[in-house]
Amino acid sequence: MLRLSLRSFASHKLRVVLTTISVALGVALMAGTYILTDTINASYSKLVGAAYAGESVVITPSAPLGDNNSAQISPVSAAILAKVRQVPGVAAADGEIIANAGLLNTSGHALGTAGFTYVAGTEPPPFQVLDAAHGHLPTGPGEAAVDVDTATAHRLHLGEVIEVAGAGPARRYRLVGTVRFAGSSSFAGASVAVLTLPQAQAIAGEAGRYTQIDVAASPGVTPAQLQHRLASVLPHDVVVRTGSQQVAKSVSDFANGLGFIKTFLLVFAYIALFVGGFIILNTFSVTVAQRTRETGLLRAMGASRRQVLWSVIFESGLIGVAGAAAGVALGIGLAPGLDAIFKAFGANLADNGMVLEARTIIVSVVVGLVVSVLAGLAPALRATRIPPLAALRSGTGAEPGRLSRYSLAISVAVFLLGAAMVADGVAGGGGALLAGTGALALFVGIALFSPRLIPGLARGVGQLVSWRGVTGQIARENARRLPGRTAVTSAALMVGLALVTFVSVLASGAKATIDSAVNSSFAGNLIVEANANSNQGIPASLAVALQKVPGVEVVSPVTFSEADIAGVQGVQEVTGVEPAALSDLYRVKWENGSTAEFDRLRTDQTVLTQSFAQSNHLHLGSALTVVTASGKHLNLTVAGIVSDRAGLLGPLTVTRRVLEQEFGQSNDGVDFVGYAPGVSNRAVQPTVDHLLAQDYPQAESLTATQFETQQANQVNSLLGLVYVLLALAVIVSLFGLVNTLVLAVHERKRELGLLRAVGASRRQVRQMVRYESVITSLIGAVLGLVTGALLALALEHSIGGAGFVTSLPVSTMVVLLVVAGLAGVVAAALPARRAARLDILSAIALD
Amino acid sequence: MTTSQYGASAAGAVPQYPLTYPPVVVAHKLCRRYGSGEAAVTALDEVDIAFGTGRFAAVMGASGSGKSTLLHLLAALDRPTSGTVVVDGTDLGALDERRLTRLRRxxxxxxxxxxxxxxxxxxxxxILLPLSLAHERADRDWFDQLVTTMGIADRLRHRPSQLSGGQQQRVAVARALIGRPAVIFADEPTGNLDSRASDDVLTLMRQAVDELEQTVVMVTHDAHAASYAHDLVVLADGRVAHHGQIGTREAVLQVVQGGK
Incomplete structure (x- = not known):
């Protein structure tokens, strides 16, 4: 039996290749993801290991709310450094600082990738891991060095002036050197400006403070001993770790951060594999049907049902393994491509050397095998139901299975189960995994049901080609004649297009919601916020500077931080505002309390959002205990409850002074600017922009319209990345379409021969195949558009709340339909050529 | 060679049938060889033959005699190794693929x-398929006359799977006639039918020739079927062994059996 499987493999090369590709593409993305993230992690841990070679013990700020909040003022002060130096067993101790900062050239253009630019201070030996590749390290207040990669990428020359912008106005430095980090030409892909320690502290807004103290132990003192001694004398807002603990933490933090990207990519790999499963299912269904006689003969000669079952499963397993092998090979090629995609969309990840772990290969092969065997199971079971009689009589197919009577009930049940899982995953707190699995079940349910829709859909969509006369008619009828097959083929396409539609409907809704929220909430003239040069907010001094611009009447700085609230799960966002200024420029709806009371908000009071108050049963006058980002405990009383459509305010809003003093929040998130009556934007915005360009290159000013455009661009940029990745699933389904058509052409040889004999030209034969392909792909597109749009609308309805504005991206959907139609034409190219090339004589000759 | 089923006379001079009707299909020195070198098989060997307008001709011969090959060459489904075929005044050898398709149509x-x-x-x-492919309108009177003659007027909305074998063949004959072609080629048209359905179809084909003034060339191995024709061609070993007028089944059998 096994030899038979292998034979049939060899005799249907094209079919095998097409099915293998459909597995290989998904596996390739999976393997490529693993290779990419493994490679980045490996290069990072190598770098970190080298960077901490000189440290026995490391002292860093404790992070009561986790490591996400980096904008707080560091508790690691010069006083702590002095204390550390007095501990017996400390041979040397020095502070280092590294913080996010914008790097720019003198014309204001950013150097490096947004969000991945830092400022760092120099350190004396033995902790200095920097060495100059060219020139020297900065020694005076006006000097800076940058990493070799950034200098090369931006063609920076020694002697040139660069700007570094952090917690205060940008400062200018003369470039005196390029540096390597622990021998590496870049710091894991980030761009770093190296300044003298005091300069770096000033830029980071941490004068007299450090992000970390490095300690070397005296001979005979182990890191663990020293860690113990230090921990017992230092305050609780700092953490003491040995060098190796710090390396481990740093590496695992990095891997966790990267884990998001990994999961993100793997989701798309699994989607592509899911679609590949449809292709395998379809191919084997057709193969089993074509081999009915052969299988009947085997059964007549004494093959058991189990042998028939295993021969099909073995064959699908072979496809899976072959696909996985090809996929891993493709993945090796794909990993740098993925890196390039992320770079293109603005995320810079390091890459040097390729890491192919055994896990990558094992997981790929197992997943490829599981997907193809699962997909091959249904056809294999159908093959076992072919009676021996089928060998003698053509037209005797497999006996219907026990479940086939209930196919309608099953498809509806699977659909409802999927819908329930999605609903629970989204609204019931079941999580993304449940929702995702539910969505897949939903697709399977639709695929199971869709054979019932195919005749009608084919007739409807087929009207498009009816102007073509009989060729169009034959194409349409061909698409309808085996509804099950057309259904599975178009369902594969449906999955990809449903997801594309889903995200585009969500994105369109998000953009519309932003527009409407901004229009209804923002009453000011300008929004000043951090631009791509900084991911650390804007300096507090900017609000003061803006207030001095002629024509500006009100400036409302808004600050963001986080807090732990007693009795409430999870870290909550806290917003700091100047109440009176905010009331002038930003509208909220007061559920309890009023603007007048808000303007007098005290430092021991807070305003809650309606949703937070409701879900935690809080009301006016409730008392809250809050743990701030710097570890302080605060008692606050609820002084108001608001509905905030634009979502500026976090669950808690306090005065800005509370965030500054109690939370250690040094930067503002955004400044709203309101003009004096009668002052035009033209009179003010250029002045503001001039101020920003001079002193605050890390910030930009936007009118409400510009802000909306900018938000839309951000959504579009993410959307672009998702489209690129979903394209893979669509491509996989196109291979399925090609495969189905090739199989159909093979089956209909005689019909095609007849057509040619009675006068159909090759062109007409090609047209028929092409139209059938277009009809099938358009059916998939229609199913996908409807499913995707409904899913998105359901999601918006359930989690978007009242403020969510629904918007259907009609033009995108039309484009998708057209693209699907064109894809059908492309997929038909090979099968149509095969059909047209058929020799009339061999096609009509009796077998 | 001479030991063939159709007797020694086949190897000698072919009796030339006096063609009293204008020829619509003419083959001259028609050769078709399959394969090359040692393995080459000659299916047709310099065949000269003509079929008259308004006649029903039957082509017979054992399997391997070249009768199907001849039909395929005459019908522009295959190209000869050498020699010429002229259909209704058109030399097939001069036509490219596109023109051949149009000619078939x-x-x-x-x-x-x-x-x-x-x-x-x-x-x-x-039935209308050849016209639809050519984007041509059907002559409704002709269509009605055909489906009435073929006795399928009440079956027009049925799909082939809903028709009996005989009905399917009658639809096929109507399809062949719809464009008033110069000639109809039929390849064992009754091979899959029982004798009653066979007789129906053959009668209709003969009617088409006699009453509707069509021309039919039919390949068959069945002497009974051949007896419906006006003329009989017998092929043996790739050559024409007999070409003459016939009447009854007995007469046909006599020719085929070489007077045994």
Missing amino acids: EKIGFVFQAFNLLPVLDAEEN
């Missing part, structure tokens, strides 16, 4: 043994 009708109809089209659509 306009001047030739086909009836095959099986699988004559497209399963996705109903009877009427199948």
